[in-house]
Amino acid sequence: MDMTFHQALNINQLTPAIMQWFDSPLGGELIEVEQQLLEQVLPTLFGYHLLQIGVDSRRPMFAASPVPHRILLGPSLELGMEKRSIVASNSELPVQSDSMDVVLLHHALDFAENPHQVLREAARVLRPGGHMVILGFNPASLWGIARYLRRRKQVPWSAHFIRHGRLQDWLGLLELTEVRTLSGLYMPPFESLRRRQRSAWLRALAQRAPAHSGAALLVVARKDVPGMTPLRTPWRRKLISLPVIEPKPTARGHMREQRRKLCK
Template identity: 50%
Template sequence: MVFKRQPSLSEWLPELRQWFEKELGQQLLISERALLDRLLPTMFGYHLLQLSFDNRLDLARESPVRHQIMVNPLTELGLPDSAVIARNEELPFEHNSIDVVVLHHALDFAQSPHQVLREAARVLRPGGYLINVGFNPISWWGLYRKLKFNKETVPWQGHFISPQRMDDWLSLLELTMVKELSDYYRLPFEKETWRQRTRMIDAMTRRCSSHCGAFMLQVARKDVGGMTPIEPVRKQRKLLNLPRVEPSTGGARGSVSEEKS
């Protein structure tokens, strides 16, 4: 799958934050938070990493993990003490060091979404969990994105990665999909009056398919099979075959000759 070239996340930030502060964006965030609040209390560990477009969003508020790190692409005023300035494609963390990784639309607005996912899998410890929240192309929002003429605006310029593609990527990175959820079935109209008029369509969509909401939430676990350590082959020491020393019989021979004489 070839993704359309996008600007860097630092260039996206003002427009992204402005859209999510609107009424439609706020409703979508409320729905996303509800699912995260339900799932995160079941995931334990020492370190949690959040990759999002806005560090002001406390998406892991219900998580029992106390040490929470947020990655920001640039230096800004008001960043929390736990914020780290870095690119999502190059995370400054050790291998297998994070217990829970939360990707909040980090793949939708990345120049290289597979690289971001690869980095998240790299820092995730064996047995740890990765949560990805992204726009769902198999939804009314995905259909609206295809029909919309102006696709250069947020959020329609996002990648909208399909669940099948995500499943393939996770398998390649040795991550096992354990849960897939979807929510927010409202049509993507900016005006609340239009969203209210189409509530019947929302209810019908929810009943027909539970995986056709505006966003998908995937939970994957890093499963690494146990390995049996291979002991090093010990080379046997080669011994030199030295000649055996035969006992001397000179004295015995002399005695015999004397007896015969």
Template identity: 40%
Template sequence: MEAFADWLASSELGQYLLCREQVFFDRAVADTFGFRAVQVGLSDYDFLACNRIPWHGYAGPEAGADVICDAAFLPFDSRSLDLLVLPHALDFTSEPHQVLREAERVLVPEGRLVLTGFNPASLWGICRLLRGKRDAPWSGNFFTPARIRDWMTLLQLEPTGSAFMAYSPPFARGDWLARWQFMDSIGERGWPLLAGVYGIEAVKRQRGMRLIMPNWKPAKAGSGLMVAGGNERHPVKQSVQDEIPHG
């Protein structure tokens, strides 16, 4: 993860990717409420900036994090976080299943998880095959979004939304990236599943929980007074107001 963070900061391609992921996270976390939100990894970049939860924390292996830790072993109490953000945490770990298990553990019921990852079915994935996996970001895992959603479902993390970004070919030079940025608008409309990066939003569902609704009962109508004119089975009802003589 540290090598990936250095690549984001030092390369023009990394800056291109960072801008698009920032837009995604700003939108995804804006309407999440609660008491505690944590971003794990890439703590130099504030992906919680647009969230209004009062307490934000930043954890990860970087020296600038509030809490130095591994994403696979989070030092937070179970059911203690309302929002957890994992930028590429599954890409740069040897234990992706454990990272998701930890995410499920620390989230409160109905807590939200937001993550990003590299898409192997893209021009970025092809570049990874051609260049090899020695350097960041190509050394990442590159899981398909369908695979991540399957893992989430097994852990009671229900995917609720997704997004795709970074359609330009992964050129290292900024002038070439600028020439091909038209593919971002075309790709979003024409081939969204071939983006270089995907984002997934999920909610932790708690089995056995159900929402208890108030047992509202309709008010009973006034009984009225029994007056002559009916029979025993069908008496006539007349209100008290009708009994008052009018002068």
């Protein structure tokens, strides 16, 4: 299976450009749509520990999660980071295996030198039965079409834009089962707000497409391990009645009973 990409990315060099683009009006609209997608998914995923693996250390995306212990892992030390943050490489996570209930990948595959290695590490730290949430750019969208017309050395067009089918193959190899898919943001990626508003007919056309055709693609997968027995409804124990042996009356008890009758 082909896991190579034509363009190698260096996340340390791209990080300033990525953060600058997320701060732009177009990047801000993408983040807003992604938050709305996560609000449909994260409240249904429970546990004790959540790990977000991202490319912008300032931007937590787990506000809608009920998980109490949430950690953000990013590539660089930045002002405004979450208190519980880790600065590390996405391809070598300093996290114990099988320790996370939810792992959120926010464009971590799009800007990785080796996306499959990043996905493998995320699967390693996810506990059996836990859920992985992947957010990335969708090549089957107006943004994917525009990418072929743009300079791919610029963010976000330098991202990998991984196909949904390829991602499904990778998840299967790592014993992850896709359980839900969502997409959003159907407008074309014009920097000008006026141009985006004038292209409403393109947005309406993309929304009517049969497949997931939004610029942001969200995939939820569950870690299924062979031989793991699912929890069943507790069985009801049947109580067996045993015969009760009544004690025989003693001589002292017999005399006490006789006195009680005489006193009546």
